[in-house]
Amino acid sequence: MRFPRFIDAVSRRSGLPPEQAADVARAVLQTMAERVTGRPTDDLAGRLPDDLDGYLSGAGAGTDAASGPAGPAEFLRRVGERAGVDEATARRGTGAVFATLREAVTVAEFQEMVARLPTRADGAVQPLPPTYDG
Template identity: 55%
Template sequence: MRFPLFVEAVSRRAELPTEQAATISRAVLQTLADRITGAEAADLAAQLPDEIGTYLVGSPEEGGAGGPVTFLRRVADRAGVDPAVAEVGTRAVLGTLRDTVTVGEFQDLVAQLPKGFDAMVDPIPRPPYDH
């Protein structure tokens, strides 16, 4: 999936204009990079096209700690949007990531996020139970 397709999926999920979805996608990925280990960022980036994965590369900035409210504030600041738009966009980006990478990689990502993030991440679909 190339960045324009990723952004299109985020735009549809969040019901945001494409340009704003692109800005929020970059902000969420950069903020995730602040929150997860360098190794996890590299693993996640390896499953994404270079264009998208480059936003996960870099040194963590000050303020990488904190819960979902701090995360959303950083996304809002980076994207230049209000916190409500940042939340809708963040949910859309996480949902698109969930659909783009392997289940195991998404679980590894979520495991590195603070507990309060559960509400922002849709449950990972489980395979149907076979009788």
């Protein structure tokens, strides 16, 4: 998927202007890269637009997975901070990015990516992507 098409899909789903959707998408992928555990995220990164794949496969991938709170609120806080948006915008944008990623990669690749995110003691994935029905 080409970068403009990916961002257009995130913008459409979230209701954010394209420039802000791009900022949020980069922030989500960078935060995901910090949270992914296990092997590198190169498989998924190869399917992302060139402008985005570096955020998921960067050198810091996985290095922050065990430090600090790893819950959904912390994930959204980091996304909002990185993208320069409020929590509601971060939540809407994050949901749109996850929905767009589900379209950009195969079901197996998406499931593998989610399976490598840290989990709570009850086995729930953290952070849980917020749902967006739009």
